[in-house]
Amino acid sequence: MTDTATHPDDHAISRRAVLGGGLGVLATFVLHPNRAGAAPGRATSASGATSAAALGAAATGGTVSGWVRVNADNTVTIAFGGAEMGQGIMTGLAQGVAEELMVDWSQVRTEAAPPAQSYVTGGSFGVRRNLGAMRLAGAQALDVLRRAAAAKWKVDPASLTVKRGVFTNPATGAKLKFSQVAAAASALTPAASPPLTPQSAFRILGKTAKRVDLPSKVDGSATFGIDVRVPDMVYAAIKHCPTIGGSLAATPAVPAGAIAVVPLANAVAVVADTTWAAFKAANALSVSWSIPSAASKVSSASMLATQQALMASGTAGSPVAEQVGDAVGAYGSSAQQLEATYQVPYLPHVCMEVLNCTAHVTADSAEVWVPTQAPAWVVGTVQTVTGLPASAITVHPTLLGGGLGRKIEQDYVLQAVTVAKAVGRPVKLTWQREEDMGHDQYRPSGLVRVRLGLGGNKKVAAYQSRIVTPSPLAQRGWIGPTGNDNVDGAVELPYTFGSRLVEYVRDPATIPVGFWRSVGESINCFAVESAMDEAAALAGKDPLTFRRMHLPAGTRARKVLDTAAAQIGWTTAPPAGRARGIALATGFGSLAAMIVEISQPTAGTMAVHRVACAVDVGFAVNPGQVVSQLEGGIIQGISSAQWGRTTFSSGRASSRNFSNTRLLKMRETPVITVKVIQSGMENLGGIGEVGVPPMAPALANAWAALTGTRLRTLPLFPSAGGMGD
Amino acid sequence: MTYNVNGKTYSIDCDPDMPLLWAIRDVVGLTGTKYGCGIEICRACTVWIDGSPEKSCEKKAREGVGVRITTVEGLANDPVGQKLQQAFIDVQAPQCGYCQSGMLMVATKLVRSKPKPTDADIDAAIGNICACGTYPRVRQAIKKATGQ
Numbered sequence: 001m002t003d004t005a006t007h008p009d010d011h012a013i014s015r016r017a018v019l020g021g022g023l024g025v026l027a028t029f030v031l032h033p034n035r036a037g038a039a040p041g042r043a044t045s046a047s048g049a050t051s052a053a054a055l056g057a058a059a060t061g062g063t064v065s066g067w068v069r070v071n072a073d074n075t076v077t078i079a080f081g082g083a084e085m086g087q088g089i090m091t092g093l094a095q096g097v098a099e100e101l102m103v104d105w106s107q108v109r110t111e112a113a114p115p116a117q118s119y120v121t122g123g124s125f126g127v128r129r130n131l132g133a134m135r136l137a138g139a140q141a142l143d144v145l146r147r148a149a150a151a152k153w154k155v156d157p158a159s160l161t162v163k164r165g166v167f168t169n170p171a172t173g174a175k176l177k178f179s180q181v182a183a184a185a186s187a188l189t190p191a192a193s194p195p196l197t198p199q200s201a202f203r204i205l206g207k208t209a210k211r212v213d214l215p216s217k218v219d220g221s222a223t224f225g226i227d228v229r230v231p232d233m234v235y236a237a238i239k240h241c242p243t244i245g246g247s248l249a250a251t252p253a254v255p256a257g258a259i260a261v262v263p264l265a266n267a268v269a270v271v272a273d274t275t276w277a278a279f280k281a282a283n284a285l286s287v288s289w290s291i292p293s294a295a296s297k298v299s300s301a302s303m304l305a306t307q308q309a310l311m312a313s314g315t316a317g318s319p320v321a322e323q324v325g326d327a328v329g330a331y332g333s334s335a336q337q338l339e340a341t342y343q344v345p346y347l348p349h350v351c352m353e354v355l356n357c358t359a360h361v362t363a364d365s366a367e368v369w370v371p372t373q374a375p376a377w378v379v380g381t382v383q384t385v386t387g388l389p390a391s392a393i394t395v396h397p398t399l400l401g402g403g404l405g406r407k408i409e410q411d412y413v414l415q416a417v418t419v420a421k422a423v424g425r426p427v428k429l430t431w432q433r434e435e436d437m438g439h440d441q442y443r444p445s446g447l448v449r450v451r452l453g454l455g456g457n458k459k460v461a462a463y464q465s466r467i468v469t470p471s472p473l474a475q476r477g478w479i480g481p482t483g484n485d486n487v488d489g490a491v492e493l494p495y496t497f498g499s500r501l502v503e504y505v506r507d508p509a510t511i512p513v514g515f516w517r518s519v520g521e522s523i524n525c526f527a528v529e530s531a532m533d534e535a536a537a538l539a540g541k542d543p544l545t546f547r548r549m550h551l552p553a554g555t556r557a558r559k560v561l562d563t564a565a566a567q568i569g570w571t572t573a574p575p576a577g578r579a580r581g582i583a584l585a586t587g588f589g590s591l592a593a594m595i596v597e598i599s600q601p602t603a604g605t606m607a608v609h610r611v612a613c614a615v616d617v618g619f620a621v622n623p624g625q626v627v628s629q630l631e632g633g634i635i636q637g638i639s640s641a642q643w644g645r646t647t648f649s650s651g652r653a654s655s656r657n658f659s660n661t662r663l664l665k666m667r668e669t670p671v672i673t674v675k676v677i678q679s680g681m682e683n684l685g686g687i688g689e690v691g692v693p694p695m696a697p698a699l700a701n702a703w704a705a706l707t708g709t710r711l712r713t714l715p716l717f718p719s720a721g722g723m724g725d
Numbered sequence: 726m727t728y729n730v731n732g733k734t735y736s737i738d739c740d741p742d743m744p745l746l747w748a749i750r751d752v753v754g755l756t757g758t759k760y761g762c763g764i765e766i767c768r769a770c771t772v773w774i775d776g777s778p779e780k781s782c783e784k785k786a787r788e789g790v791g792v793r794i795t796t797v798e799g800l801a802n803d804p805v806g807q808k809l810q811q812a813f814i815d816v817q818a819p820q821c822g823y824c825q826s827g828m829l830m831v832a833t834k835l836v837r838s839k840p841k842p843t844d845a846d847i848d849a850a851i852g853n854i855c856a857c858g859t860y861p862r863v864r865q866a867i868k869k870a871t872g873q
Contacts, residue, residue: 086821086857210817217822218810218829220757220797224822227756235751274739275760276747352761352769352823352856401759401823402856433762624817628862632820635858658766658854667848669860723766723854 067113068097068141070182074165076103079113082130083121083373084213085403086632087688088625091211092127093134095621099197099204100138103165103178110212115375115395122373122408122515124588124686127621131684135197140190148185149176199619199681206678208624213399225371225398226430228358234259236419236429237278238412239285240267240439243651245295245510249288255281262422269419275430282432291651295510298651300445303509304343307447310468310505311341321467321487325499330462334453338535342450342527343713345645347443347516348655350663353401354436357416360426361385365392367426368417371400373408381410385417405515409441434656441514442646442653444469444486446507448527458539459549461498465490468505469523472513485515489524489693494557494586495532495550511648517636518689521587522696526641526714529583529697534710543582543701544570556591556616556679557584563614563675564593578609581702583694589685591616594634594694596670598702605717606703608638608670615690618683620676626687630674633691639664641696643720660722726790728753731799741787746770748786749796757797757826761854768853771827772796778834797826805870806833812870813863820857828853832867841871 067079078097082089090110098108112118142162149167150157153174160167165178199206216222241247251263258281260271268287272278331337358369359382366382375397382393400407416429431439446469453462469486490502516522536546544565551558561584565571574580578599585592597610611634620626643662646655655661696714704710726737730753739752744763749772750756761769763782770782773795800806809832812818819825828851835842835850842850847864855863 086819088820210814211819213822214814214817214819217819217825218797218813219801220755220826222822223756224759226760227750229754229756274743274747274751276743276751277740350856352759352767352821352854354760400821402821404856430760433764628817628820628859631861632858635860636856657764658762659764663854663856664858664860665854666851666860666864669858672861 068101068137070145070178071109072179074177074179075107075109076101076165076178077109077111079111081113081118082126083375083397083400083403083407085121085373085400085407087126087629088211088622089121089126090213091209092621092625093130094212095204095209096131096134097138097141099202100135101142102162105204105209107165108212112397115379115397118375118397120374120377120408121403122405124590124688124690126686126688128589128684128686131621139194139196143190143194144185144188145178145181147188148181151184152176152181205621206619206623209622211625222399224353224401225358225369226353226356226401228369228398228428230358230360230369230426233358233426233428234271234273234423235275235278236262236269236271236416236427237275237282238267238269238415238429238431238435239282239287240435241289241291242438243289243291243295244298244439244512244648244653245651246289246291249290252285252287255285257281260423261285262419264415264418267415269415269429271419271423271427275428278430279432295651298510299649300647303445303507303511303648306509307445307468307507310507311447311449311466314466314503314505319504320501321504322491322500322502327462327464327499327501330499331451331453331464334461335456336454336538338450338452338454338531338538340450340531340534340712342448342530344446344523344526345647345714346445346511346513347640347644348437348440348646348653348661349402349404349406349516350437350661351400351402351404351406354433355406355412355431356429357413358426358428359416359420361417361421361424364388365394366417367394367396368413369396369398370413370416371398371403371407372413373400373403373405374410377408377410378413381413382417385414385421404517405519406440408515411441433658437646437655437657437661438653440646440653441472441512443516443522444472444507444513445509446486446523448490448524450527450531452531452535454535454539455498458541459498460495460535463493463495463497463499464501465524465527466503466505467524468507470507470509470511470513472515474506475513486520487524488520488587489522489585490520490528492586493528494555494584494591495547496552497550517633518587518692521585521689521693522640525583525585525693526696526700529585529694530700530710530712533581533697533701533704547582547584556683557586560584560591560593560614560616560677563677564595564612567614567673567675568595568597568610568612570595579702579706581698581700581705583698583701585690585694587693588689589618589683590687590690592630592690592694594698596695596698596702598699598706600706606642606699608668608699611670611672613672613691614675614677615687616677616679616683617685617687619678619681623676626676627674629687630691631672633689634672634695635664635669637692637695638670638699640692641699641714642717643715645715645718658723662720662723665723726787728789728794729792730755730794731796732802737786737789739786741785743786744782745772745784745786745789746781748789749781749794755796755798759823759826761824766854767824767827768831769824769827771830771853773830773834778831795830797829800829800833803833805837808870809833809836809866812866816862816865816869818859818862818866820859824853824855825859828855828859828863832863836867836871841873842867
């Protein structure tokens with residue numbers, strides 16, 4: 001392979017190699033771990049010049065890539081292809097490489113990989129899907145380094161010992177650092193499947209590792225997208241048509257204090273010399289919009305009526321997501337029947353860092369700095385606007401001030417690149433909070449009707465779920481009408497029900513919907529786990545006992561429930577004035593059981609005192625981080641269950657800022673305990689999402705236990721208002 | 726206009742009505758102080774004015790003249806601030822990290838005025854919004870930094 005190779009990956013490699021020089025690295029070794037059939041590798045010098053160095057990369061499959069680079073000071077830089085939005089993915093993936101590379105955690109540095117080697121971060125897949133590839137990358141790097149050292153000493157590679165990035169020749173006691181053999185190693189082809197460290201010998205995986213990104217997050221030096229500053233940069237603000245579905249009728253004149261006005265499909269961008277000047281000009285701008293009459297009639301009430309009609313009628317041949325046995329017949333003939341319909345609202349994401357993107361477009365190149373969960377998609381978005389080849393596009397993924405599924409979307413990137421192209425200078429586009437909440441791609445609203453038929457033995461003989469929601473995937477045309485992203489949490493439940501029928505009915509609502517932390521689970525877990533409590537009451541059983549009746553001994557689900565119950569002392573009554581609620585979630589490869597303890601400090605309000613969580617993640621790569629993610633999921637789950645929603649009237653979203661949107665605060669945060677169960681590496685699961693869905697049903701179940709009133713609609717307390725007091 | 730930020734003097738040329746937050750971020754060029762809501766609710770924009778925590782998003786740029794401004798970038802100059810920064814790392818408090826600058830500015834001031842803050846003190850002082858849910862660890866960090 002030479003520098004003239006035209007494979008897209010090679011451009012990325014070359015650019016990375018040049019960047020390596022730019023990082024002030026003297027001698028570097030670059031290994032690309034996961035490119036089937038290709039052999040990209042480069043040794044770089046301080047000048048940034050590249051030279052070909054065929055380094056085999058034999059990993060197969062997977063979408064992750066990464067590099068290991070040995071630096072002159074014998075630290076290693078590990079590139080990662082995920083988006084760091086607080087979940088510690090940078091650290092988790094680097095742990096996998098460092099484990100196999102036989103370096104200490106203190107020797108590890110990290111940096112973002114270019115988009116061609118990145119992957120979309122979502123679905124709690126970041127670590128669980130890519131850990132194997134990253135471990136292989138580390139093992140392959142060690143393999144070539146080891147052989148390079150052995151060649152210098154003319155000994156059997158297997159005879160060398162290695163510790164902290166230093167080889168020792170046991171025969172002579174001589175030592176060689178990785179940095180001393182990196183250049184030679186870069187000329188070798190690594191073994192396809194070098195041996196991996198057995199779990200019993202793990203030094204780094206499975207141990208709590210300090211997050212690599214945290215020092216920069218306590219001293220203001222972390223660069224989020226919104227912090228990017230490039231020379232000659234100007235600033236843009238966005239003003240969308242307030243009515244969803246409307247479009248720009250005419251481009252307004254450039255107002256005083258602004259540099260440019262750029263028309264966009266459903267918005268207009270105002271460019272000025274500071275963020276504030278752009279905000280101010282955009283807010284003052286009078287804009288004429290074209291608003292279809294149907295769009296202006298969209299309201300929460302009308303959308304609910306549509307969902308209710310769809311629920312009643314189903315659709316001819318509503319897609320069946322799961323069918324086991326004859327659930328319709330079994331329900332009809334069951335001794336006791338529960339039917340309940342649960343309702344969930346549209347939800348904005350509310351990342352603390354508003355949407356933003358910085359772009360610079362010239363005639364023959366484009367450069368983008370952006371907080372994104374999908375760097376590779378950004379390249380495609382830039383191409384749509386500029387027509388440039390991928391090789392002319394550089395994307396710098398930044399840290400994300402929250403992602404939550406919102407920063408997978410490309411709307412804000414498309415806008416920034418369009419504006420940058422129009423003004424011919426680097427532009428940072430920042431959405432004001434009101435635009436961010438008012439023009440989200442919301443978690444779908446929905447209705448879920450659950451039917452549970454109990455046999456004479458009080459066990460569930462029939463389970464039916466009918467789900468009516470818009471589908472993010474179908475709305476984008478990515479899949480057909482089945483909307484299979486919306487049935488998660490309703491299908492493949494761990495309970496031993498006698499029969500099952502899960503149907504999905506697509507709601508054709510035009511509100512843009514997207515992926516909100518835990519996606520379909522956030523809807524269906526509320527319905528199913530609320531219904532389980534209602535059925536337990538019908539059966540005259542304790543809610544924990546009733547669930548255990550449907551979970552065979554030895555199952556992971558039974559163990560998480562029992563572990564959560566033991567933590568809080570389920571069999572002992574809560575203090576006077578308090579009640580408990582329980583819920584179970586299975587998804588993202590993990591299982592979580594939550595037990596909450598609540599009271600009613602004043603009529604119609606809830607105080608959450610305790611949350612006992614047990615989670616089975618299979619194997620905890622970074623156990624401390626598993627606990628953090630669960631704590632965060634629990635807190636977001638409590639906020640959204642109690643208060644989260646946006647409503648629509650005349651096609652406009654109600655939630656615009658924290659004055660009418662409420663999130664949990666320090667003083668409202670319960671005491672949270674998290675027990676992490678590790679059932680085995682083969683069960684490696686995700687942790688980013690599974691803590692969210694069980695919170696709403698656990699709280700609703702606790703409320704029913706406390707007050708006797710069953711709340712089947714989220715949010716539980718819709719009139720709570722905002723935080724502007 | 727002349728600013729004193731973290732002990733350094735800056736000459737500022739901007740609209741005196743610009744919010745102090747944006748003057749600090751775009752004009753002074755210190756981006757550790759964050760925009761979250763622009764309406765003084767989330768407190769991501771908290772800085773110290775003459776040593777006292779203030780929300781900067783609705784303050785005017787001209788109000789930054791003739792006072793000492795401290796941002797998160799200058800927090801390590803304060804021994805209590807430095808201690809809290811280390812405690813935030815020790816207990817691995819930040820997740821996405823976006824709100825943590827404001828959190829630290831408020832927490833440091835709390836500890837300066839109450840060297841052993843109780844849970845009730847922490848609840849009363851920390852009104853900052855964190856969407857990641859770092860509250861339990863921020864509480865833990867404050868306790869740790871104050872030897873509790």
